[in-house]
Amino acid sequence: MKGKSNGRSQGLILEILKYAVLILGALVMAAPFLWMVSTSLTPDSVIISYRLIPTRVTLANYVKAWNFSRNFDESVSLGTFFLNSLIVSVCITGPALIIDSLAGYVLARRKIPGKDLLFYLALGTMMIPFYVIAIPLYLVVRRLGWLDSYQGMIVPFLASGFGIFMFKQFFQTIPQDLEDAARVDGCSAYRTYVSIMLPLAKPVTATMAIFKAMWSWNLFFWPLLIINNIKLKTLPLALTMFRGLNVTQWGMLCAGMTLATLPIVIVYLSMQNMFQKGIVMGSLKG
Amino acid sequence: MKHTTRAPGGNVQAASILGVVRPKRRTRALLFRVGELLESYSMIAPAYMVFLVFIFIPVAWSFYLSLFDYSILSLKHPEFAGLENFAKMFGDSVFRVSVWNTVRYSLGTVPARLVLGLALALLLDQKNLFGKNFLRTVYFLPVVTSMVAASIVWSLVFNASEAGLANQMLKALGFPPKGWLADSKLAMLSVCIMSVWKELGYVMTIFLAGLQGIPLELYEAAAIDGATGWQKIRFITIPLLRPTTFFILVTEVIGSFQVFTQTYVMTGGGPGYSTTTLINLLYTKGFFEFDMGYASALAVTLFLGLLLLSWAMRRAFRAEEIVY
Incomplete structure (x- = not known):
């Protein structure tokens, strides 16, 4: 009997320990965010005493951060960079979903010569690290005259082996009968794709959309190579301009980072399940 | 069992006779197949065009460039250098x-x-x-x-x-x-x-x-x-x-x-x-x-x-x- 109650109290201790570890871990994970927000609310004049709970609160840093880039170009604010990121993100995600799903549909369903080869080529693209092709890609884009342009940031990413693979896998699970019925009714392949396959593919499309949107929103290395014009800079690229403030203006710097982080955090919190699904699905990439 | 396996052969024969009798239907079938293929290829073309220009060519170019002495600042053309870059x-x-x-x-x-x-x-x-x-x-x-x-x-x-x-x-x-x-x-x-x-x-x-x-x-x-x-x-x-x-x-x-x-x-x-x-x-x-x-x-x-x-x-x- 004694052993049993011992076991129970031991279990209780373990339980408490578990929560302690989890909560401590969560605090460590959240600390940089909390510190960033509290610093962003602290006036830059009280520099040495940044703490988790600011003693004096100000929103002035946010105004300064929003207009920070006007030092370089009067017409450019943080809003410009948001807009650029949005343009790039939307213009990659939308067309890429169409292009990938079209190819995925053909590879899953249509009989064409060379299908296997085409599929392996698509898979092969996933094995090539972007950095390996960055230099020749730069030369290609330069030759096209697309340095410092939106299309330079968008067009190279309009198709992905990963997207094609995901859509192909999904379309293969749809019963053939559905499609045959449409074909008997005289639907063309495009009609079948638009009116039968795409509506069924809504869940994959949604997770892919999240995955791609997040990926393209955070693109950094490629824009860094090809964009010099401040009017075209995307948000991650523009944020590097804030680095210079790390000596004296931490409040303004943190305000800038908070502004940059907030939208994606809000989107994440409102669509958490989709995000996690997208991540798990994205992990199939290997 | 044997009977059923033989049946398609008979059908093929019948079809070919039909084909001789009505050549139009065969060409139509062929045209239909070609049309279908074109349709399929047109659907995958955008993806593979992007791959070709922005992945496949760059990969090959990357290997090629690694054997050359090439600076985009200078006006001179790339000069073959063998494995010099790797040695360097x-x-x-x-x-x-x-x-x-x-x-x-x-x-x-x-x-x-x-x-x-x-x-x-x-x-x-x-x-x-x-x-x-x-x-x-x-x-x-x-x-x-x-x-x-x-x-x-x-x-x-x-x-x-x-x-x-x-x-x-x-x-x-x-x-x-x-x-x-x-x-x-x-x-x-x-x-x-x-x-x-x-x-x-x-x-x-x-x-x-x-x-x-x-x-x-x-x-x-x-x-x-x-x-x-x-x-x-x-x-x-x-x-x-x-x-x-x-x-x-x-x-x-x-x-x-x-x-x-x-x-x-x-x-x-x-x-x-x-x-x-x-x-x-x-x-x-x-x-x-x-x-x-x-x-x-x-x-x-x-x-x-x-x-x-x-x-x-x-x-x-x-x-x-x-x-x-």
């Missing part, structure tokens, strides 16, 4: 340092992410855990934030002054402040800590998905046999998670050899060359010194190295599996 690279002490730094980064992040990610997943996978969703959200939050923003904030956390969060915490614990990113001995460690923080939620999520795939009956059977919690983890969870673990290991190792954003933003590769990684070097060589030949040789080496590495990991994994 392997003789370059900065290259050797950056290989070492990349390996250090890999060793400093991958094991920590795997162990901590698995531990978190195991802790969070319990059914009646209070605040499970909230905790998951918090752990996952760094994954969705932009790497640039996170790096900039962490460069304040690791600021060498007393105002930095890391030094504030040291002070609270009674230790003297450290230089962190400004100290060439601690800079890589700081980058690693930040990188583990950033990607931990990702690894955790993949492990959690892997845990969902383990049948509950196994645990129930083990419980009947009197297995303790640790034994269940040791003999059921970990062996059955092998595919997940292997997958994470391979992607994390390959990813860690391509680290760039953190080191570029937080330290710029410094102090000295203490955090210069392979991609940092590639960026400097290719886009500051415009030595496209050298940078391409670096890219090709990285590519082949990573292929070799993932092949070796796959083999090691298989070999171990046979032993198991």
Whole structure:
């Protein structure tokens, strides 16, 4: 009997320990965010005493951060960079979903010569690290005259082996009968794709959309190579301009980072399940 | 049985007779097939055109360029250099340092992410855990934030002054402040800590998905046999998670050899060359010194190295599996 109650109290201790570890871990994970927000609310004049709970609160840093880039170009604010990121993100995600799903549909369903080869080529693209092709890609884009342009940031990413693979896998699970019925009714392949396959593919499309949107929103290395014009800079690229403030203006710097982080955090919190699904699905990439 | 197998042959004959009698129908069928093929190819054309121009040609070009002496600044044409770029690279002490730094980064992040990610997943996978969703959200939050923003904030956390969060915490614990990113001995460690923080939620999520795939009956059977919690983890969870673990290991190792954003933003590769990684070097060589030949040789080496590495990991994994 004694052993049993011992076991129970031991279990209780373990339980408490578990929560302690989890909560401590969560605090460590959240600390940089909390510190960033509290610093962003602290006036830059009280520099040495940044703490988790600011003693004096100000929103002035946010105004300064929003207009920070006007030092370089009067017409450019943080809003410009948001807009650029949005343009790039939307213009990659939308067309890429169409292009990938079209190819995925053909590879899953249509009989064409060379299908296997085409599929392996698509898979092969996933094995090539972007950095390996960055230099020749730069030369290609330069030759096209697309340095410092939106299309330079968008067009190279309009198709992905990963997207094609995901859509192909999904379309293969749809019963053939559905499609045959449409074909008997005289639907063309495009009609079948638009009116039968795409509506069924809504869940994959949604997770892919999240995955791609997040990926393209955070693109950094490629824009860094090809964009010099401040009017075209995307948000991650523009944020590097804030680095210079790390000596004296931490409040303004943190305000800038908070502004940059907030939208994606809000989107994440409102669509958490989709995000996690997208991540798990994205992990199939290997 | 025989009768039925013969039947299609008869049909083919009939069809061919029909075909002779009515050639129009056959050409129509042929035309229909050609039309269908054209339709199919037109549907995949956009994707493969993008691949051709922006992936396949660049890959080939990368190998080609690595054999040439080529700077986009000078007006002269690329000059064939054989393996000179590779010789130059392997003789370059900065290259050797950056290989070492990349390996250090890999060793400093991958094991920590795997162990901590698995531990978190195991802790969070319990059914009646209070605040499970909230905790998951918090752990996952760094994954969705932009790497640039996170790096900039962490460069304040690791600021060498007393105002930095890391030094504030040291002070609270009674230790003297450290230089962190400004100290060439601690800079890589700081980058690693930040990188583990950033990607931990990702690894955790993949492990959690892997845990969902383990049948509950196994645990129930083990419980009947009197297995303790640790034994269940040791003999059921970990062996059955092998595919997940292997997958994470391979992607994390390959990813860690391509680290760039953190080191570029937080330290710029410094102090000295203490955090210069392979991609940092590639960026400097290719886009500051415009030595496209050298940078391409670096890219090709990285590519082949990573292929070799993932092949070796796959083999090691298989070999171990046979032993198991």
